[in-house]
Amino acid sequence: MKVNLRSPLLFVHRWTGMTLGLLFLFLALTGLTLVFRGELGGWMDTSLHGDVECRAPQPLDALIEKARAVRPDAEVQAIRVRDDGQSVIVRMSDRHDLYVGPCSGRVMDRNRWAGVFGLLEQLHRFRFLESADAGNFITGGAAMAMLFAMGFGGLFVLWPSSWRQLKTVTTPRPHLRGRALDLNLHRSIGFYTATVIVIVSITALPMAFKWTRTVINVAVGSPTEKPPKLRSTPVAGAQVLDAGALWEQVRPLLEHPDTTPHEISIELPRKPNDAAVIYAVEIGAAHPNARSYYYLDAYSGKLLRAEPYATSPLGNRIYRYTSSLHSGEVGGLPVQLLFFTGIAGVPVLAYTGLRSFFRRRRRVAAAPPPLRLRVAEMRDVAQDIRCFVLIAIDGGKLPPFTAGAHVDVLTGSGLVRQYSLCNDTAERHRYVIAVKRTADSRGGSVWMHDEVRVGDELAVGRPRNHFELSPRAGHHMLLAAGIGITPLLSMARELMRRGEPFTLHYFARSPEQMAFHEELSASAFQSKVFFHYAVQRSGLGERLRQMLWHHAEDAHLYVCGPRGFMDLVESTASATWAPEMVHVEHFGAAPLALAGERHPFTIELRRSGSTLQVPAEQTITDVLRAHGLEPFTSCEQGVCGSCLTVVLAGRPDHRDAFLSPAERKACNKIMVCVSRAKSENLVLDL
Numbered sequence: 001m002k003v004n005l006r007s008p009l010l011f012v013h014r015w016t017g018m019t020l021g022l023l024f025l026f027l028a029l030t031g032l033t034l035v036f037r038g039e040l041g042g043w044m045d046t047s048l049h050g051d052v053e054c055r056a057p058q059p060l061d062a063l064i065e066k067a068r069a070v071r072p073d074a075e076v077q078a079i080r081v082r083d084d085g086q087s088v089i090v091r092m093s094d095r096h097d098l099y100v101g102p103c104s105g106r107v108m109d110r111n112r113w114a115g116v117f118g119l120l121e122q123l124h125r126f127r128f129l130e131s132a133d134a135g136n137f138i139t140g141g142a143a144m145a146m147l148f149a150m151g152f153g154g155l156f157v158l159w160p161s162s163w164r165q166l167k168t169v170t171t172p173r174p175h176l177r178g179r180a181l182d183l184n185l186h187r188s189i190g191f192y193t194a195t196v197i198v199i200v201s202i203t204a205l206p207m208a209f210k211w212t213r214t215v216i217n218v219a220v221g222s223p224t225e226k227p228p229k230l231r232s233t234p235v236a237g238a239q240v241l242d243a244g245a246l247w248e249q250v251r252p253l254l255e256h257p258d259t260t261p262h263e264i265s266i267e268l269p270r271k272p273n274d275a276a277v278i279y280a281v282e283i284g285a286a287h288p289n290a291r292s293y294y295y296l297d298a299y300s301g302k303l304l305r306a307e308p309y310a311t312s313p314l315g316n317r318i319y320r321y322t323s324s325l326h327s328g329e330v331g332g333l334p335v336q337l338l339f340f341t342g343i344a345g346v347p348v349l350a351y352t353g354l355r356s357f358f359r360r361r362r363r364v365a366a367a368p369p370p371l372r373l374r375v376a377e378m379r380d381v382a383q384d385i386r387c388f389v390l391i392a393i394d395g396g397k398l399p400p401f402t403a404g405a406h407v408d409v410l411t412g413s414g415l416v417r418q419y420s421l422c423n424d425t426a427e428r429h430r431y432v433i434a435v436k437r438t439a440d441s442r443g444g445s446v447w448m449h450d451e452v453r454v455g456d457e458l459a460v461g462r463p464r465n466h467f468e469l470s471p472r473a474g475h476h477m478l479l480a481a482g483i484g485i486t487p488l489l490s491m492a493r494e495l496m497r498r499g500e501p502f503t504l505h506y507f508a509r510s511p512e513q514m515a516f517h518e519e520l521s522a523s524a525f526q527s528k529v530f531f532h533y534a535v536q537r538s539g540l541g542e543r544l545r546q547m548l549w550h551h552a553e554d555a556h557l558y559v560c561g562p563r564g565f566m567d568l569v570e571s572t573a574s575a576t577w578a579p580e581m582v583h584v585e586h587f588g589a590a591p592l593a594l595a596g597e598r599h600p601f602t603i604e605l606r607r608s609g610s611t612l613q614v615p616a617e618q619t620i621t622d623v624l625r626a627h628g629l630e631p632f633t634s635c636e637q638g639v640c641g642s643c644l645t646v647v648l649a650g651r652p653d654h655r656d657a658f659l660s661p662a663e664r665k666a667c668n669k670i671m672v673c674v675s676r677a678k679s680e681n682l683v684l685d686l
Contacts, residue, residue: 140208196342222315287324401463408461474554481561586657
């Protein structure tokens with residue numbers, strides 16, 4: 001049995017990001033510039049500069065005494081010396097680091113977390129908390145959450161169903177808009193960023209949790225037992241050796257050219273029986289944490305144990321390598337740029353992920369409940385065309401609408417049908433629709449004609465408009481045929497009230513088949529409305545050419561009617577009208593959607609993690625419902641736009657009457673009720 005892990009992992013991925021996103025963002029932003037700390041630190045932090053051309057540095061103990069004089073109430077814990085003339089750092093027990101010029105002895109006192117990079121590191125590691133363990137727990141826990149939920153989980157969720165789709169899925173598509181762009185950026189940037197997150201999170205764990213060292217040792221077969229703790233042997237009356245004396249005990253071991261140190265640190269004992277520890281980073285070391293350790297008796301200077309890095313167990317070398325890799329101190333500038341750009345993707349992912357999530361939620365929440373309206377009046381306005389006047393049950397005002405708008409009406413058979421509003425937009429007390437009874441009705445128009453009576457209540461959606469008047473038009477030409485007059489009648493009324501120039505041409509077989517013929521024949525519409533009766537199809541094309549050939553440059557054309565009429569108008573207008581000047585309103589799906597060539601294809605549902613086959617005889621909507629998914633649909637004819645779905649990858653075969661040519665060309669949306677796929681696979685935001 002095939003187990004679908006994508007859906008639960010997507011849930012974990014999404015809600016981990018939603019709940020811990022601010023913590024991840026905080027760690028990303030504070031760690032972003034720390035990647036270049038080595039390059040920028042010396043330039044920005046003048047305390048590291050030391051003495052210019054220091055050729056005769058003072059003894060270590062003299063420098064320590066100068067530091068003690070500045071902070072006499074604190075104990076010296078360690079001293080760090082480099083061979084490049086930088087200041088000697090004397091670490092004190094009160095969390096202060098004293099930067100001492102190696103030749104001049106000049107002391108600069110500052111808090112350990114001072115400076116830009118010191119502050120960023122303190123924030124990044126949560127060292128502003130009283131307990132270092134608490135800071136490690138937070139950073140380590142965040143690293144584990146990022147590793148599994150955002151790193152591995154993100155890569156698994158984003159990974160396409162086939163290698164052939166990998167390039168498509170990971171390619172940014174900046175031409176997209178809205179939620180489609182958010183999802184595309186989240187996915188394409190996410191592949192790269194998730195890879196960096198995996199590396200950064202894995203390398204952060206050893207710095208936060210001690211148990212990871214044991215895990216590494218077990219994984220590579222290195223010894224897991226800690227060597228016995230080395231201790232000094234206090235002698236009555238003896239004093240702890242000075243730092244200089246301790247260093248002299250180790251220096252002979254490092255005088256070989258292959259082991260010459262670039263940096264040494266001397267940690268003085270904090271308790272009487274603690275051993276002194278000197279670690280050295282050799283010139284040419286693989287990374288800054290490639291340290292060789294030397295343990296000494298703090299009173300006699302006797303070498304208790306030497307742990308050269310080159311001969312240390314593999315587990316120890318991996319453990320120390322991870323710290324340097326996490327800080328971007330391995331691999332030079334290429335690795336630093338890799339980390340920087342990858343970590344910089346975290347804020348982008350946070351933004352696109354949240355915006356996409358809330359856009360989807362807002363879209364769902366924005367769908368208001370349908371209105372409950374009462375049928376106040378019914379009358380026949382043409383042969384087989386009936387007008388319905390709908391009012392609020394309480395007699396109150398209805399939501400406003402614009403010319404060309406339509407409403408959804410829930411029929412008794414459960415179907416939702418769209419009907420254009422044909423009354424004046426200034427009327428807030430009623431909606432007027434007209435319904436043509438059709439012989440091939442699936443139940444909508446027949447039910448409206450045969451079952452609805454005055455006084456009945458109907459569930460009616462709020463007005464929507466995909467067929468609006470253009471505000472840039474200098475002249476409006478309206479062409480209607482049959483029931484297509486309904487949206488154009490509202491436009492004519494609106495334009496009359498505005499006083500804007502327009503002409504309306506209405507085609508029908510006879511006056512008896514022209515809805516609202518009496519109203520359009522009134523004197524108010526004289527010289528603006530023209531009736532065309534019984535024009536044969538053979539002569540319709542010529543008449544349309546005469547009407548459409550000459551027009552003002554700023555004129556806009558609006559067309560509504562049967563499919564054949566609209567196709568003929570659009571093809572005729574294409575000779576002299578720019579596409580953006582022609583506006584159409586469809587009442588049904590294109591013939592291609594119903595009878596065109598149909599091939600099987602695959603749909604991948606990105607959010608649910610399912611991959612489904614769409615047979616030639618079924619629609620995407622049919623397949624979704626068969627698998628327990630219920631897409632939001634209304635007309636199911638590719639007209640209303642209710643089932644509009646974002647396409648993340650693949651090429652749709654658009655068979656709807658809703659999308660504009662530009663939207664179809666973008667290939668980022670699909671009407672799942674009628675459209676299909678030209679590619680073998682479609683990735684949908686479902």
